[in-house]
Amino acid sequence: MAEYYPSITRRPGNLIYNRDGTVWANYLLRGINTDPYQTGRIEACQDANARLFTALSYLPASDFLLLGVKAQTPADVIMQKCQLGVPGFDPNRFQALTAQFNSLHSRIKLGERAEHQRVYWLSIGFPVYQSWRDRILSSVSVIDPHQRVDDRLIAELEERYFKAIPAQFRPLRTTPDDVRWIFDRARQRGITVPEWNVLANPSWSGLPEPVTSNGKKVEFIRPVLDDNPGSFAQIHVNKNADTDSLLESLIDKVAEQNSSVVMDKPSALRALQNAFVTTRWGKMLSISNVETRSPEFPDGYKSFQSLFGVTLYPEQETFDINTFTYLVDQEVGCDADFALRFHFDQDVLSKRAMRKAMRELNDEARANSQDELDDEEYGDRRTEQRDFRRTAKRETAPRGMKVAALFCFSHQNREFLEDRLAELSEHFAKHDFGIIHPAGGQFELWQAMMPGSSCPPPIDRMKQTTTATLFGAYIPVRRTVIGDPIGMPIAINKENALGQLVLWDIFTAAEKGNASMTVTGAKGKGKSHLQKVLTGFLIDTGCTVHLIDQDPDGEHVVFAQTLTNTEVVDVFGGVDALGRRVSLDVLKCLPPELAITMFLNLWLPLLEFSSKSDEAELLTTLLEPRYRHDFGLTSTRKLIQHLEHGVPDERARQLVTGFKFWARQPIAGAFIDPEVAGEVIEHEPFNAKAQLVIFRTHRQSLHRGEGQPTEPERFAAMAYTAIALLTSHRFAGIRTPCVFVGDEMHFQEGSDVLNELIDRPDKTGRRLNNFYIASAQLAEVFRSKHYKLVNRKVLFGQLTRDTAAEAFSYADIPPTDRVVHKMVHETSPLDENKKPEPGREGEGWYCDGVNIGQFQTLPHLLNQRRRYSDTVTSRAIRESDLAAMPARQMDLQR
Ligand SMILES: Nc1ncnc2c1ncn2[C@@H]1O[C@H](COP(=O)(O)OP(=O)(O)OP(=O)(O)O)[C@@H](O)[C@H]1O
Ligand SMILES: [Mg+2]
Structure with a gap:
């Protein structure tokens, strides 16, 4: 027969009627979002929690349970959030994107990318009265334990309870199905985390409210499958799992030593219990899921669970916010949930109660203290009581509260769990928590973590005195999520072990004009990878991208092989790795009216003529659209030829000399069609229809620092300005988001290019739907005025404490010793070959504009993109390899 707990008699709506007479x-509840980097937000979260407990303290209720339980976000909810990030999403129109989504979906289903959330379950016990006679009779099922319960009163009170919960916690009433879910979670802890449909609720998930065909809102209704607790999955609870294992190993050892002695189980148990009295009581229980029985698992899948209770709290000042209930979300190596059992009692604040508590302590001390050390501990506790009273007195209207905290840790492997428990107890002890890990009584603790169960007396005795406000400071009802509510999946939240998928909302952010992002990090820490992931999503969602690729091996060009509709421009030469000739000549690329000023802006400084010179005037005349048309001046080369042969004038001679100097330079090939052996080689204008245009700029750098720029550096400045002008001209004519991606922007530092490219999209971004994503090794690059308005910042690892501290302060994160150490030593550590350790790539911090958290960029979701994005292994593909591996339409499914 199934054992289930608590013994529920009825559960209409969100009510649970228990056999013991309680209702x-x-x-x-949804936790309040907070992060550990912004003190203001921690305080806000503490206030919200204090408000919750204070509100509860005024309710006429007898008992409370707050259960923090781990649930899996349904894969469909994640997929919907991704799809909502693309206006008018249609799998046929967005094939590459669909392939990415499908890959994510299967990874979620496999558990590789499962996202968990902590859901808070609040049970409030009605103050129902039951006489001792009724209680005894109902325990043998003679009478209905709830015969005296007035349904109307219950309904009224329930309404009051619901209204008392602050709206910030987005409270929802549970359904009978949720009780079943909780039971499933409790019996499978450490084995699996079931999906929970409550996480699809619009008020929690950010998904749109369902509407009827005529636009009316429909209430979100979660299905109720079956209301009979008798149909809950069967389990078998072994309350003494650790002793049983001891027993088995004892029998094995005896057999090993002397094979003639065969020990049977009962006699072994007797021997064990005689030798070690406490082995009668287990410190661990196992729950067998009988329905999954198989020859390999004769008892079904077994979940080993061990429960702790907190009996002593550290002083507030030294308390580390991650140590208390939030611990269950950390990388603790096993599955974990927690529960708080509490009630409110103003008496605990009175002098009399304090005196009583002191007296109890004294008694306890007399009975228990065996040596000096113990005595000292009791002494400490007495001071604590006094301190508490002093703190509580300072509060304006303190609400007395008594709380017991319970933790349940679980795993499928008993030995492993035992190791973890040892470490966890140490962790609590180190942070000044007193814990008990009771031998025996494990099942009682387990029951106490079930909604609808009364607080068992041993746990009542564990309760510690506090106030609603003081306890709120522990922020038990919290979450830490980063990124946008909908959008593209780009990373995993690493603030905790829940695996939240960080989303990036391209379209809304672009509209609001706050989408620009800066990326900092040392070599090999993952800047380019992130830009490739983002570029992939931008292209797949139909946005336009202009990208500057500074890498000698053309890493972005290689990656672009996996994207549709791309164009590569070799800026300093005009011939790409595949031998294609492309031009950036503004006379070819821009409409004639626009070309005049742009051409003059670009070339006059290079030819060293002022804009007021006679030469400038001549050029202006020749560039008149009419004139150009009549003389067929469709390119700069043709203009030079015309000047040389068609304009008999000293000014023309001067101009020709200047132009010819540049025309002979190999780096000018993309701006003036080259002449080889008297033949002009025509370059096609760059394809301004391509969704992704990559500007290859590795052959020439800009002038930086002191001294005069060299001639090629002066040319480079012109070329970058040309890119900037062509880009902003093109972006201005496109309504969907257009993005400028600049890898290694430190190469552009201090140049005018930034005015056009960086400043403009930022200030006019809102109207034009444009933004940029810029990376650089050092955060100081982004201190320049051009990047002022950025509020999305990614910080990858740094190599020195100075650069790390600089990066943190750039992102407004206090550069404490701990985070700086983490960024230098524990963020994507590099192996002896200076490559990131496998599995640790792309770790860092992400400020999404509001929240800050540690994160890790996702690897590419499509295998082909992974392959073409790899720059580390010996299999890495270079731009020069592409000729041998010609671009072809990629098979998106691979
Ligand atoms: N999140 C990730 N998942 C998988 N691989 C990654 C991830 N982030 C980075 N990598 C890999 O780590 C290697 C180094 O990353 P990347 O080239 O992006 O570093 P970088 O910061 O641009 O360095 P550099 O300054 O040298 O250009 C690359 O091979 C990249 O594919
Ligand atoms: Mg790079």
Whole structure:
């Protein structure tokens, strides 16, 4: 027969009627988002929690349970959030994107990318009265334990409870199905984390409210499958799992030593219990899921669970916010949930109660203290009591509260769990928490973590005195999520072990004009990879991207092989790795009216003529659209030829000399069609229809620092300005988001290019839907005025404490010793070959504009993109290899 707990008699709506006569109202709460980097936000979260407990303290209720339980976000909810990030998403129109989404979906289903959330279940016990006679009779099922319960009163109270929960927690009433879910979670802890449909609720997930065909809002209704607790999955609870294992190993050892002695189980148990009295009581229980029985698992899948209770809290000042209940979300190596059992009692604040508590302590001390050390501990506790009273007195209207905190840690492997428990107890002890890990009583603790169960007396005795406000400071009802509510999946939140997928909302952010992003990090820490992931999504969602690729091996060109509709421009030469000749000549690329000023802006400084010179005037005349048309001046080369042969004038001679100097330079090939052996080689204008245009700029750098620029550096400045002008001209004519991606922007530092490219999209971004993504090794590059308006910042690892501290302060994160150490030593550590350790690539911090958290960029979702983005292994593909591996339409499914 299934054992289930608590013994529920009825559960209409969000109520639970228990056989012991108690009645409970149940709610689901969403944690308040906070992060550990912004003190203001921590305080806000503490206030919200204090408000919650204070509100509860005024309710006429007898008992409370707050359960923090781990649930898996349904894969469909994640997929919907991704799809909502693309206006008018249609799988046929967005094939590459669909392939990415499908890959993510299967990874979620496999568990590789499962996202978990902590859901808070609040049970409030109604103050129902039951006489001792009724209680005894109902325990043998003679009478209905709830015969005296007035349904109307319950309904009224329930309404009051619901209204009392602050709206910030987005409270929802539970359904009978949720009780089943909780039971499933409790019995499978450490084995699997079931998906929970509550996480699809619009008020939690950010998904749109369902509407009827005529636009009316429909209430979000979660399905109720079956209301009979008798149909809950069967389990078998072994309350003494650790002793049983000891027993088995004892029998094995005896057999090993002397094979003639065969020990049977009962006699082994007797021997064990005689030798070690406490082995009668387990410190661990196992829950067998009988329905999954198979020859390999004769008892079904077994979940080993061990429960701790907190009996002593550290002083507030030294308390580390991650140590308390948030611990269950950390990388603790096993699955974990927590529960708080509490009630409110103003008496605990009175002098009399304090005196009583002191007296109890004294008694306890007399009975228990065996040596000096113990005595000292009791002494400490007495001071604590006094301190508490002093703190509580300072509060304006303190609400007395008694709380017991319970933790349940679980795993499928008993030995492993035992190791973890040892470490966890140490962790609590190190942070000044007193814990008990009771031998025996494990099942009682387990039951106490079930909604609808009364607080068992041993746990009642564990309760510590505090106030609603003081306890709120522990922020038990919290979450830490980063990124946008909808959008493209780009990373995993690493602030905790829940695996939240970080989304990036391209379209809304672009509209609001706050989408620009800066990326900092040392070599090999993942800047380019992130830009490739983002570029992939931008192209797949139909946005336009202009990208500057500074890498000698053309890493972005290689990656672009996996994207559709791309164009590569070799800026300093005009011939790309595949031998294609492309031109950036403004006379070819821009409409004639626009070309005049742009041409003059670009060339006059290079030819060293002022804009007021006679030469400038001549050029202006020749560039008149009419004139150009009549003389067929369709390129700069043709203009030079015309000047040389068609204009008999000293000014023309001067201009020709200047132009010819540049025309002979190999780096000018993309601006003046080259002449080889008297033949002009025509370059096609760059394809301004391509969705992705990559400007290859590795052959020439800009002038930086002191001294005069060299001639090629002066040319480079012109070329970058040309890119900037052509880019902003093109972006201005496109309504969908247009993005400028600049890898290694430190190469552009201090140049005028930034005015056009960086400043403009920022200030006019809102109207034009444009933004940029810029990377550089050092954060100081982004201190320049051009980057002022950026509020999305990614910080990857740095190699020195100075650069790390600089990066943090650039992102407004206090550069504490701990985070700086983490950024230098524990963020994508490099192996002896200076490559990131496998599995640790792309770690860093992400400020999404509001929230800050540690994160890790996702690898590419499509295998082909992974292959073409790899720059580390010996298999890395270079731009020069592409001729041998010609671009072809990629098979998106591979
Ligand atoms: N999140 C990730 N998942 C998988 N691989 C990654 C991830 N982030 C980075 N990598 C890999 O790590 C290597 C180094 O990353 P990347 O080239 O992006 O570093 P970088 O910061 O641009 O360095 P550099 O300054 O040398 O250009 C690349 O091979 C990249 O594919
Ligand atoms: Mg790079």
